[in-house]
Amino acid sequence: MPRKLEPLEGNMLIAQSGGPTIVINQSLVGAIQEAKHHGAIHKIFGALHGIQGILDEEFINLGRESDRTLEDVAITPSSMLGSVRKKPTPEDCKQIFEVLRKYDVRYFFYIGGNDSAETTHIINQQARANRYQFRCFHICKTIDNDLRENDHTPGFGSGARFVASAFMGDNLDNRALLGVKINVVMGRHAGFLTAASALARVYPDDGPHLIYLPERAFSIPRFIADAKRVVAEHGRCVIAVSEGIADSKGTPIVSKFAAGKEVDSHGNIQLSGTGALGDLLAAEIRRRTKIKRVRADTFGYLQRSFAGVYSEVDAREAREVGRMAVRFAVREWADGSVAIKRKPGRTYQAYYVRVALSKVAKETRHMPDAYINAAGNYVTQAFIDYARPLTGPLPKIGRFKGYPVKKQ
Amino acid sequence: MPRKLEPLEGNMLIAQSGGPTIVINQSLVGAIQEAKHHGAIHKIFGALHGIQGILDEEFINLGRESDRTLEDVAITPSSMLGSVRKKPTPEDCKQIFEVLRKYDVRYFFYIGGNDSAETTHIINQQARANRYQFRCFHICKTIDNDLRENDHTPGFGSGARFVASAFMGDNLDNRALLGVKINVVMGRHAGFLTAASALARVYPDDGPHLIYLPERAFSIPRFIADAKRVVAEHGRCVIAVSEGIADSKGTPIVSKFAAGKEVDSHGNIQLSGTGALGDLLAAEIRRRTKIKRVRADTFGYLQRSFAGVYSEVDAREAREVGRMAVRFAVREWADGSVAIKRKPGRTYQAYYVRVALSKVAKETRHMPDAYINAAGNYVTQAFIDYARPLTGPLPKIGRFKGYPVKKQ
Numbered sequence: 001m002p003r004k005l006e007p008l009e010g011n012m013l014i015a016q017s018g019g020p021t022i023v024i025n026q027s028l029v030g031a032i033q034e035a036k037h038h039g040a041i042h043k044i045f046g047a048l049h050g051i052q053g054i055l056d057e058e059f060i061n062l063g064r065e066s067d068r069t070l071e072d073v074a075i076t077p078s079s080m081l082g083s084v085r086k087k088p089t090p091e092d093c094k095q096i097f098e099v100l101r102k103y104d105v106r107y108f109f110y111i112g113g114n115d116s117a118e119t120t121h122i123i124n125q126q127a128r129a130n131r132y133q134f135r136c137f138h139i140c141k142t143i144d145n146d147l148r149e150n151d152h153t154p155g156f157g158s159g160a161r162f163v164a165s166a167f168m169g170d171n172l173d174n175r176a177l178l179g180v181k182i183n184v185v186m187g188r189h190a191g192f193l194t195a196a197s198a199l200a201r202v203y204p205d206d207g208p209h210l211i212y213l214p215e216r217a218f219s220i221p222r223f224i225a226d227a228k229r230v231v232a233e234h235g236r237c238v239i240a241v242s243e244g245i246a247d248s249k250g251t252p253i254v255s256k257f258a259a260g261k262e263v264d265s266h267g268n269i270q271l272s273g274t275g276a277l278g279d280l281l282a283a284e285i286r287r288r289t290k291i292k293r294v295r296a297d298t299f300g301y302l303q304r305s306f307a308g309v310y311s312e313v314d315a316r317e318a319r320e321v322g323r324m325a326v327r328f329a330v331r332e333w334a335d336g337s338v339a340i341k342r343k344p345g346r347t348y349q350a351y352y353v354r355v356a357l358s359k360v361a362k363e364t365r366h367m368p369d370a371y372i373n374a375a376g377n378y379v380t381q382a383f384i385d386y387a388r389p390l391t392g393p394l395p396k397i398g399r400f401k402g403y404p405v406k407k408q
Numbered sequence: 409m410p411r412k413l414e415p416l417e418g419n420m421l422i423a424q425s426g427g428p429t430i431v432i433n434q435s436l437v438g439a440i441q442e443a444k445h446h447g448a449i450h451k452i453f454g455a456l457h458g459i460q461g462i463l464d465e466e467f468i469n470l471g472r473e474s475d476r477t478l479e480d481v482a483i484t485p486s487s488m489l490g491s492v493r494k495k496p497t498p499e500d501c502k503q504i505f506e507v508l509r510k511y512d513v514r515y516f517f518y519i520g521g522n523d524s525a526e527t528t529h530i531i532n533q534q535a536r537a538n539r540y541q542f543r544c545f546h547i548c549k550t551i552d553n554d555l556r557e558n559d560h561t562p563g564f565g566s567g568a569r570f571v572a573s574a575f576m577g578d579n580l581d582n583r584a585l586l587g588v589k590i591n592v593v594m595g596r597h598a599g600f601l602t603a604a605s606a607l608a609r610v611y612p613d614d615g616p617h618l619i620y621l622p623e624r625a626f627s628i629p630r631f632i633a634d635a636k637r638v639v640a641e642h643g644r645c646v647i648a649v650s651e652g653i654a655d656s657k658g659t660p661i662v663s664k665f666a667a668g669k670e671v672d673s674h675g676n677i678q679l680s681g682t683g684a685l686g687d688l689l690a691a692e693i694r695r696r697t698k699i700k701r702v703r704a705d706t707f708g709y710l711q712r713s714f715a716g717v718y719s720e721v722d723a724r725e726a727r728e729v730g731r732m733a734v735r736f737a738v739r740e741w742a743d744g745s746v747a748i749k750r751k752p753g754r755t756y757q758a759y760y761v762r763v764a765l766s767k768v769a770k771e772t773r774h775m776p777d778a779y780i781n782a783a784g785n786y787v788t789q790a791f792i793d794y795a796r797p798l799t800g801p802l803p804k805i806g807r808f809k810g811y812p813v814k815k816q
Contacts, residue, residue: 072804076804168716297706300703408511
């Protein structure tokens with residue numbers, strides 16, 4: 001039951017954090033546009049590079065941007081205010097709070113994933129401890145789709161569309177030149193984006209033929225056996241692998257072979273921006289089988305920011321999540337995160353709710369068991385049904401009937 | 409001056425070879441559709457996996473495919489008949505000729521790059537030596553854009569569109585999270601596709617900031633110095649690198665660091681399908697500078713087959729090249745390759761000519777000097793003017809005006 005709050009008079013500050021997505025500016029623009037409708041919100045500041053921009057007082061005045069500029073920014077990939085990967089220290093929190101007070105910021109919005117929700121939560125607690133009148137919202141985004149409380153997150157539908165489109169083409173590339181093709185997809189702890197590769201399958205013999213997710217322990221001997229079996233059946237094999245696959249002890253496969261990896265202040269090791277995992281897996285297949293042509297690609301940063309490839313559903317929802325955060329903050333809740341839910345039924349329909357910050361902060365959501373097959377090397381129809389409405393209609397793929405010619 | 413030939417009665421055989429492109433089936437369908445209009449051409453066979461399918465007599469009857477199927481196949485990425493990387497031996501040539509005679513093939517079309525033109529040339533010489541009445545055409549394709557006699561080749565415009573779109577998004581990703589980003593682009597000997605990254609630049613400070621091509625000797629110390637200079641100026645750096653970059657002695661940079669690479673029967677070493685070069689260059693920057701965040705992506709096979717991202721100009725021209733090959737073969741020339749030329753003038757307009765097979769076979773075309781800057785680390789405006797009409801309009805990129813907020 002939403003509380004009915006009196007609007008609080010003061011300025012608004014908004015910032016973006018974590019990995020960019022292609023629709024993250026839709027949420028930013030949605031929040032700005034909505035804020036302009038509320039007289040209680042005076043100035044609209046944007047902090048550059050997330051909380052770093054708050055600490056450095058690097059603000060721009062977003063309230064002065066024209067509607068046309070806002071619409072142009074909305075369709076532009078990657079965090080327009082700049083991003084950061086930084087967990088605030090207790091010292092940072094004090095300083096951030098001082099800045100908020102100094103600029104009379106009464107509305108704070110932080111667009112990001114679970115690490116950013118945690119940051120929002122910490123800043124909110126600091127303000128509460130100081131009895132500062134303050135509305136504080138996290139606005140969800142992440143192509144990984146791993147935020148708790150959400151049916152799915154803004155950015156995922158577009159990322160899934162990119163991955164599915166890539167596999168559609170790459171499956172045909174592999175069908176033309178044969179051999180084994182491994183594609184490494186983003187996803188540290190959650191396999192949703194890698195699983196979206198299954199949406200590429202149009203004909204029953206299409207790839208991906210195997211999908212490996214961080215939710216299941218990865219075993220190289222099983223991986224080799226699976227690939228050999230598929231090659232024996234189809235004469236070729238297309239494989240989707242999450243960058244975050246780990247062994248039965250939880251050790252990431254890539255970290256077994258790469259010493260001294262980078263770690264950010266949230267404790268995450270660097271997985272993207274390197275082709276190491278794909279090259280390693282390709283080398284294992286070459287070493288342990290007689291399969292001649294083995295290739296690996298790592299989709300890398302393209303899957304979160306490729307210009308022009310986005311899901312219209314995703315873009316619309318990302319805009320709405322930004323709008324809803326401001327609406328909630330002005331009239332209903334002092335703090336929270338905006339979550340996307342899905343109405344039951346055969347026709348896809350989303351709606352938006354406020355959830356407590358503590359419920360989305362820090363911990364991540366994983367693929368439900370019902371979305372993963374028993375062998376742990378593919379997805380189920382339930383996952384396909386879940387993901388299909390989120391990407392928008394995918395490109396059409398044709399095929400010859402292939403009328404045979406009798407050998408002479 | 410075209411000769412006027414009498415139409416030759418008999419069957420047609422068409423096949424695809426080399427690296428797939430997203431518009432290679434446009435050429436295939438163009439040739440099939442055109443052939444249906446000529447009574448002299450009886451059956452239309454498609455050989456599976458290029459000359460391998462001729463050797464194995466693996467044919468399908470393309471004349472029976474419906475118009476709807478043909479149109480669906482035309483917009484589908486990657487060689488629908490399958491491809492091969494195989495240079496025929498003298499023994500193969502004899503056998504191919506026997507198959508052509510056995511199936512009364514009087515029209516032969518081979519869609520591919522310069523290696524495929526060479527194969528077409530060899531098969532043609534075999535037929536001539538046997539005084540076999542035969543029309544033999546190469547139909548150009550290659551995302552590398554490295555065919556002699558051509559202003560540009562089918563597949564390049566779409567590949568360039570992919571690369572430019574990727575850099576548009578990735579430049580914004582780098583602008584949000586800063587550091588150095590290296591992207592490795594296809595291009596063994598010719599830098600056209602890597603150069604197309606420059607089309608991504610909308611604002612003067614946009615990346616790519618540096619572009620390294622196979623046409624200029626690559627030096628790691630110069631590369632490091634360039635990157636440091638750009639980071640000092642912009643606080644970040646986006647770099648495009650051709651997979652085929654080589655040192656002053658012509659040794660590919662990737663081969664210096666990777667022993668025992670695969671070699672195909674045309675003598676080409678494997679460059680794509682591995683992240684080795686990008687990882688190597690990123691490691692060099694990390695080792696030799698104090699720049700903290702360094703990432704590398706290798707675009708890999710996505711740039712030639714990604715479903716849904718293609719240039720309409722490119723698709724139209726690819727269709728036309730297929731049609732023209734059949735028209736030339738029926739009435740004008742016994743053999744040749746269809747080349748795309750550009751009419752002089754400010755408005756882009758292409759036209760099609762027949763050139764001798766020997767003129768496009770084997771050797772490749774490089775970026776003209778006028779397209780490369782003096783320092784050898786970027787392209788010129790002349791290249792931008794050349795490439796711009798080939799990709800179709802690129803996605804719109806917005807930016808805030810960025811009205812400053814005074815620090816308090």
